[in-house]
Amino acid sequence: MINDDPGACDLVAIALRSFREAILPVIPADQRFTALMIANALGMAERELAAGASDEPALAAAVGTLLGEQGDLPALLPRLCTAIDAGHFDAPDRQAALRAVLADITRARLAVSNPKRLASERQEHGR
Structure with a gap:
């Protein structure tokens, strides 16, 4: 049976895109640095999952x-x-x-x- 559900990489990509588009623009200035760190961490997780264990x-x-x-x-x-x-x-x-x-x-x-x-x-x- 084919599993059409999104995998971990897809889920992280969706979360990151949603965070950047919907949440980050409305984050108060005093919390912006923390929010950018979260976006950066999600981006790293996305790249790591996308790369998998290929290297x-x-x-x-x-x-x-x-x-x-x-x-x-x-x-x-x-x-x-x-x-x-x-x-x-x-x-x-x-x-x-x-x-x-x-x-x-x-x-x-x-x-x-x-x-x-x-x-x-x-x-x-x-x-």
């Missing part, structure tokens, strides 16, 4: 390759931190590989938390 398998594979391990991203990231702290990436060739993976992780996080910054970064570097 996670590739990022987990990249981190796993660095560590010589397999697993999901939430399990591998603490291990990566421990390996960095232990000096496993101090050699120049290991540093380059680490930097590339960290840049990919940062871009994936920016796509959710601050896509405008990510877009400006791409424009600055011609990507």
Whole structure:
């Protein structure tokens, strides 16, 4: 059976649109900052849900390759931190590989938390 009900991403998008169109314009000035924070949080949730876990398998594979391990991203990231702290990436060739993976992780996080910054970064570097 096909489920035609809106999913979580759709529900957050509807809530955000409604909030921006119907509520935000009538918020008193002294509560505007809080209201904008709520809109921003809903926007981040919408982007995270829309992205789903699409980047996670590739990022987990990249981190796993660095560590010589397999697993999901939430399990591998603490291990990566421990390996960095232990000096496993101090050699120049290991540093380059680490930097590339960290840049990919940062871009994936920016796509959710601050896509405008990510877009400006791409424009600055011609990507």
